Amino acid sequence: MSEKNLDGEVRYKILGHIMQITFDRVEKRNAFTPKMYEELSDAYTLLDQDKNLRVGVLCFEGEHSTSGLDLQKFSSKLGNIEGILKSGNIDPFSLKNKCRKPIVVAVQGSTFTVGVELMLAADITVASDDSVFSQMEPKRGIMAFGGAAVRYVERAGWGNAMYHLLIAGEFNAQTALSHGLVQEVVPKGQQLDRAMTLAQKIAKNAPLAVQATKESARIYTESGEQQAINTFGDTLKRLATSNDVMEGMAAMMQKREPSFKGE
Numbered sequence: 001m002s003e004k005n006l007d008g009e010v011r012y013k014i015l016g017h018i019m020q021i022t023f024d025r026v027e028k029r030n031a032f033t034p035k036m037y038e039e040l041s042d043a044y045t046l047l048d049q050d051k052n053l054r055v056g057v058l059c060f061e062g063e064h065s066t067s068g069l070d071l072q073k074f075s076s077k078l079g080n081i082e083g084i085l086k087s088g089n090i091d092p093f094s095l096k097n098k099c100r101k102p103i104v105v106a107v108q109g110s111t112f113t114v115g116v117e118l119m120l121a122a123d124i125t126v127a128s129d130d131s132v133f134s135q136m137e138p139k140r141g142i143m144a145f146g147g148a149a150v151r152y153v154e155r156a157g158w159g160n161a162m163y164h165l166l167i168a169g170e171f172n173a174q175t176a177l178s179h180g181l182v183q184e185v186v187p188k189g190q191q192l193d194r195a196m197t198l199a200q201k202i203a204k205n206a207p208l209a210v211q212a213t214k215e216s217a218r219i220y221t222e223s224g225e226q227q228a229i230n231t232f233g234d235t236l237k238r239l240a241t242s243n244d245v246m247e248g249m250a251a252m253m254q255k256r257e258p259s260f261k262g263e
Helices: 034-049 078-084 114-121 148-156 158-167 173-178 191-204 207-223 225-230 232-240 243-254
Strands: 009-015 018-024 055-060 103-107 110-112 124-128 132-134 170-172 184-186
Touching: 009 034, 018 034, 018 191, 034 055, 034 078, 055 114, 055 191, 103 114, 103 191, 110 114, 114 132, 114 148, 124 173, 124 191, 132 173, 148 158, 170 173, 173 184, 184 191, 207 225, 207 232, 207 243, 225 232, 232 243
Parallel strands: 018 055, 055 103, 103 124, 110 132, 124 184
Antiparallel strands: 009 018, 132 170
């Protein structure tokens, strides 16, 4: 095992308006460590704060997304896992400080525990057809702490959620697709390219409108329909005075592709 990957790393690169974020601890099937958690949070925080960045793409080195949590390295931190993060940083599990920019996830092979929770905390997931998912925490004496108990119910309904969370077995990509846990299944090896294509499509849209859409949906899931509806007026007023809305109208009239600035 290389020295740099003893505790793994999460690195990123900027591709235009897209931040591509990569898990790399291949020697341990990308088992998630506190170091990787902190680095992922740093990357999400930069994505959230940098006005030039519009979309994040989370992906994984090797044949597998992640074997899940490295329990040995997290054992002393399970009671206060959020304490690992810097104050004010984005929480990758979207339980506290949430990223305002959309995040697309590409998964493959074993996608266990925190891997599933990270993709459910994001916005869109593309899975390779060899993906296998499992929320196996009850087999280890713990519960899913990254939001799975809530988000499985949101996506799959109570019965399907309990089926996966309580039995803690494995299920394939087609089951994940049918239960709304992933949005597309593609042939093995094509998942990252497809995720990048979706990210590019999102990045071409007006950034303020994209972020407002995500925020409105988030308010609905957290506070209910009426609360989300109550924000429509102020949000539309803010968007209506943006340069982007004028560019959108001009592009429509001139029958050309818009060039949005996020202003």
